[in-house]
Every structure is written in C-alpha cells, then in structure tokens.
Amino acid sequence: MANLIINKLYGIIGSSLTHSLSPLIHNYLFKKYKLNNFYGVFEFDESNLKEVINSIRTLNISGLNITFPFKEKLIPYLDKIDTSAQRVGAVNTIKNTNGKLIGYNTDIIGVRKTIQNRFKLNIKGKSVLMIGAGGAARACLVELFRQKTNNIIIVNRNGATARKLIRSCENISNSTRIIYLNINKLNNLDKIEQLEQIDILINSTSASPTFLKRTIKRLLKNKCLKNTKIFDLNYGSRALSKNQIDFPNRYVDGLYMLTAQAAASFKIWTGIIVEPDDIYKYVNRKLRDKKYA
Ligand code: NAP
Numbered sequence: 336m337a338n339l340i341i342n343k344l345y346g347i348i349g350s351s352l353t354h355s356l357s358p359l360i361h362n363y364l365f366k367k368y369k370l371n372n373f374y375g376v377f378e379f380d381e382s383n384l385k386e387v388i389n390s391i392r393t394l395n396i397s398g399l400n401i402t403f404p405f406k407e408k409l410i411p412y413l414d415k416i417d418t419s420a421q422r423v424g425a426v427n428t429i430k431n432t433n434g435k436l437i438g439y440n441t442d443i444i445g446v447r448k449t450i451q452n453r454f455k456l457n458i459k460g461k462s463v464l465m466i467g468a469g470g471a472a473r474a475c476l477v478e479l480f481r482q483k484t485n486n487i488i489i490v491n492r493n494g495a496t497a498r499k500l501i502r503s504c505e506n507i508s509n510s511t512r513i514i515y516l517n518i519n520k521l522n523n524l525d526k527i528e529q530l531e532q533i534d535i536l537i538n539s540t541s542a543s544p545t546f547l548k549r550t551i552k553r554l555l556k557n558k559c560l561k562n563t564k565i566f567d568l569n570y571g572s573r574a575l576s577k578n579q580i581d582f583p584n585r586y587v588d589g590l591y592m593l594t595a596q597a598a599a600s601f602k603i604w605t606g607i608i609v610e611p612d613d614i615y616k617y618v619n620r621k622l623r624d625k626k627y628a
Contacts, residue, residue: 344394345604346375348387349402354571357400359621360597360614368607372397381408388412392434398604399429400597406470413438422477422507425470428600439603442474443481445596448611450478452595453587454535454564462486462530464563466518466550467539468497471568475537476500480508486530487513490521492540521550524557533559538567544575568592571622591615 347357361374379387381404388409391399401409406425410416413426416438420426426438450456463484465472468491479487491497497515504513516523524530536554538547547567554560565586567574574588595611602608 340371341373342371343397344373344375345398346377346396347400347402348377348379348405350378350380350404352376352378352402355402356571356593356618357597360594360618361601363614363617364601364607364609368605370605381405384408385412388436391429391431391436395431395434397431398600399431400600401427401429410438412436419443419477423470423474424503425473427596428603430603439600440474441596441599441603442471442592443478444599445592446475446478447482448595449566449587449589449592450482450535452611453591454566456534456564457482458534459483460485461534462488462532462559463535463537464488464490464524464533464554464560465537465539466490466547467537467541467568468493468500469539469541472537472539473500473503475539475568476504476513477507480504480511483509484511487511488516488524488527488530488533489513490516490518492518518550521553522556524554524559530559532561533557533563536560536563536565538565538569541569541573544569544573544579547575548579590618594618 345361347355355376358374358376365372384405406427410426414435414437416426420438420440423440423443425440428439428441430437450458458479459482461484463479465475465487468489489497489501494515494517501513501515568589570588570590570593575586580586591611594614598609598611598614
C-alpha cells in the first residue's frame with residue numbers, strides 16, 4: 336500500500352476552482368524535488384472566510400495560494416503582510432510559520448517575468464496601455480512603476496473604478512504619467528500628447544476573448560499601436576484562441592504569468608528557486624495531451 340502520510344500540506348483557496356492549474360504545478364514541483372508534500376484545493380464560499388483562515392492554523396497547513404474573491408478580503412485575518420502585498424493591497428500567497436500567517440503577492444513577479452522572458456522587453460521609459468482596473472491591474476501597475484515606465488493609459492468600462500485605482504497609486508507612482516481614457520474613446524489615442532508609440536497593451540479584464548478581439552480591432556486604428564505587444568492576463572479558454580490571433584508573434588497569454596507567480600510562491604514556501612520555463616513547458620505538455628482540462 337502506498338505511503339499516505341504526507342509531510343506538509345499546501346493548497347489553494349477560492350470560490351470556484353474546478354479549472355485551477357495550481358495543484359498540477361505544485362504537485363509536479365513537490366515530486367520533482369522529492370518533497371513528500373501535497374497541494375490540494377479548498378473551495379468554499381465567502382461567509383466562511385474567518386473560519387477557513389483559523390483552520391489553516393488548526394490543521395497546520397504550511398502554505399496557501401489565494402484567488403478570487405479572497406485576495407483582499409483575507410488581509411485583516413493575517414498576522415502580517417509583506418511589502419509586495421502592501422503595495423498591491425492583495426495577497427495571493429500565505430506562508431504559515433508556527434501558526435503565524437504571513438501574506439505575500441507574487442503576481443507582481445508573474446508580470447515582471449512575462450515581460451522580461453516572453454517579450455524580452457525593458458519597459459523603462461516605455462508606454463503601456465492597460466485595459467481593466469481591477470486587482471490584477473493593480474499588480475501590473477506596481478511592476479510598471481518599479482520599472483519606471485513613462486506613460487500608462489488605463490482604459491476601463493467603469494470610469495470611477497479606474498480613477499480610484501489611479502488615485503490609490505499616487506504615493507507609489509514616482510515619475511510615471513498615468514491617465515484614464517474612457518473605453519468609448521479608443522480612437523483618440525493618437526491625440527494624447529507626447530505619446531507616439533504604445534509598447535505593450537495589457538488586458539487585465541476578466542471579459543470574454545471576444546471583447547478583447549473587438550477592442551484590439553478598434554485600437555489598431557491608432558498609429559501608436561502599430562507594433563504593440565499584447566499581454567493578455569487570461570489563459571486557457573479565457574484567452575484568445577489560435578484562430579482569433581492575427582499577430583501571433585506579438586501576443587502572449589497569462590499562462591507564463593501563472594507559472595512565474597507559482598514559482599515565486601514555491602520559493603517562499605520551500606526556499607527552492609525554480610525557473611518558470613520548466614513549469615511552463617510541463618503545463619503546456621499536459622494541456623496538449625489533454626490530461627488536464
Ligand atoms: P477584477 O478585480 O474582478 O477586475 C475585473 C476587470 O475586468 C475590471 O476592470 C472590470 O471592469 C473588467 N471587466 C469585467 N467584465 C468586463 C466586460 N464584460 N467588459 C469590459 N470590462 C470588463 O479581476 P482581477 O483579479 O483584476 O482579474 C482580471 C483577470 O486577470 C481575470 O480573468 C483573472 O483570471 C486574470 N488573472 C490572471 C493571472 C495570471 O497569473 N495569469 C493573475 C491574476 C489575474 P469594470 O471595473 O468596468 O467592472
């Protein structure tokens with residue numbers, strides 16, 4: 336009989352986790368590094384958040400990833416949050432050290448590694464157009480400010496949310512110029528002063544791929560979007576499919592970001608440094624073999 340006793344327990348908490356790739360990634364890494372640990376899925380509804388956080392201590396769960404809708408809501412129940420999570424105002428990784436729960440945000444690293452490793456781009460002094468103004472947009476902004484991006488234009492359906500996001504960044508935005516553009520005025524990009532070229536378009540909305548396809552089509556009427564790279568945070572069925580992409584060399588979906596943020600969580604928990612490329616290749620292989628839907 337197989338040995339069912341595991342050393343440490345990890346997992347992901349959220350409200351809808353059927354398609355999460357995190358168990359696949361972390362159980363692969365535990366096996367690869369011969370750690371007798373296990374990564375599970377803990378799906379529950381919002382009203383139980385406090386009890387769930389307390390049970391991390393009771394059950395001695397060593398670490399967790401956090402996803403929608405708890406990334407911000409769980410902060411009051413943690414013992415400490417590190418600078419990354421303070422900057423984003425959201426936690427996607429918890430480490431339990433002797434009952435003390437510390438929150439981190441590794442999405443910032445996911446954004447950084449995607450821009451560096453997939454686009455091979457240094458965004459210092461460059462211009463970025465971001466569609467969306469939710470939690471993931473905030474993680475992108477923190478990284479863009481860190482890299483001293485020159486211009487950021489935020490396009491969002493709800494203007495009040497976008498303006499609130501911009502206001503909340505005032506103390507960290509250093510020299511970056513950041514403005515809001517109404518989603519109905521996408522044709523006006525060329526008219527923005529001192530903006531000749533958009534280097535990256537980031538889609539941080541949770542809208543359908545059809546929305547992104549339609550929006551890109553409208554945006555491409557602007558000259559400043561001629562050679563723009565497109566970073567879509569969505570992956571799997573939520574990203575553009577092959578036949579929806581007109582410029583495959585310029586489009587990267589969110590799967591690499593997912594693997595890079597997972598590698599960063601794994602390092603927080605185990606101290607082991609893992610290259611996102613290794614995880615990325617493994618996950619792609621599994622998805623291709625359709626062994627993981
Ligand atoms: P969120 O906080 O709920 O924000 C959602 C954003 O999408 C808002 O700006 C919202 O606009 C916009 N939106 C939603 N439906 C829309 C529609 N039909 N048309 C236009 N805009 C729409 O979500 P989030 O946490 O930022 O996550 C955003 C996406 O990023 C999700 O799909 C998530 O899976 C993905 N993500 C990926 C990774 C990764 O590792 N690859 C990491 C984090 C997040 P309004 O403000 O106007 O409502």
